[in-house]
Amino acid sequence: MRTANRRSGGRSAGVKTGGRAAPRQETTADRIKDYILGEGLQPGDLLPTEAELCEHLGVSRSNVREAVRQLTTLDIVEVRHGHGTFVGNMSLDALVESLVFRGVLVPGDDLRALREVIDLRLTLDLAMAERIVDAFRGTTNPELHALVKEMVAKATGGSPFPDEDRAFHTGLLARLDNSLVGQLVGAFWDVHTAVVPKLGVSVAVDLERTARAHGDMLEAAEAGDPERFRLAVTTHYEPIKRSLDERAN
């Protein structure tokens, strides 16, 4: 985080973050960000062409091209080949990419990085319990029940169910009034599922138990029972936590 200050510039270059106030030069990427802000553009809006940006900002083509690539990596802009360059969705993809790589890079230490990701997922799910239960109390959710049914069917047949699993968690959090929480949990889900196979951690055991725990979470939420919801969340993470414990020994 020490370098956040250098990179997170924008409208006011002197913003202090991370305890440092390093004066910095405004980069071409900063100026494209300023342009987006100045024009009031929103995600999905079309940006000027490369040539137009060169002229507008008074910088070289290669400068603009590099800045666009950098902003693409951060999902601040999105290049759709043949269609143009657009304001991006500022998703958490960059977070996922860094964390996946870190998770794979430093596996020696008892899979610490993966443990931390799973611990954080569990923490957030438990912390959100009351709010999720409040949002679901007394509702019926056939689409989420269908996902649970599909997960249980796959688990019974010995197959994993990552797509249904992710859709279930996303669907649960979509009702919260905080979209960042849902995105963050989704990002950690992606890290978790991308790292697990690369590390050769077995999660085949207890597939069925994990699948059914989703059903318990949903029923507890619909019944308005936060305590039961938290219990189901904990059960849901038990197989992967046990698998990690076994690997550590």
Add this chain to the structure above:
Amino acid sequence: MRTANRRSGGRSAGVKTGGRAAPRQETTADRIKDYILGEGLQPGDLLPTEAELCEHLGVSRSNVREAVRQLTTLDIVEVRHGHGTFVGNMSLDALVESLVFRGVLVPGDDLRALREVIDLRLTLDLAMAERIVDAFRGTTNPELHALVKEMVAKATGGSPFPDEDRAFHTGLLARLDNSLVGQLVGAFWDVHTAVVPKLGVSVAVDLERTARAHGDMLEAAEAGDPERFRLAVTTHYEPIKRSLDERAN
């Protein structure tokens, strides 16, 4: 998150994330990541020169250069000018940059993005209460008390205290057995403090109250009292939350 799959490749290109299994071409950035993994390099280790990477990977200089820039944005590699290119720390800087920009970009909607960041900080601080209190129970922490004293002194003089504030929160979380939580809270702290001045939200009011709440958090942790800790955390966020509510009206 839809595109996480395309970008989060590495050792096994077929990893499924985000519910998609799009086959993808391995990019030069992926191959540099594979090189880092294959050689067992760790953060801070020196990478081969640009020329050596070109030869090793059989790609052009401009390809390598672009890939290095992309990986730099993600803090997967770090270029130290005049010294070489090193494996980076995989910090959450990219997350901060995207979120800061999003926070500034979409302020119309009752400062929703900033509200979400603050809500998430509060949620994580509360969720970690038991663990922080467990780590601090019965300890004495002169360096953290000194930070509180400095914050109160600055607040009394009408000055903000971002450096001490961040150091305090980082110090509190540094004792946890999950370094990712500390990094994430630090990242959200950076987003928060970078976005607030850009949006012109006043936080000058209640500076002193915020400063003193840090002291209450620390004393509650040392006294081993999670309930009192949670109360102090809630008090700590009240001024900024009230300021946001006033802006919304």
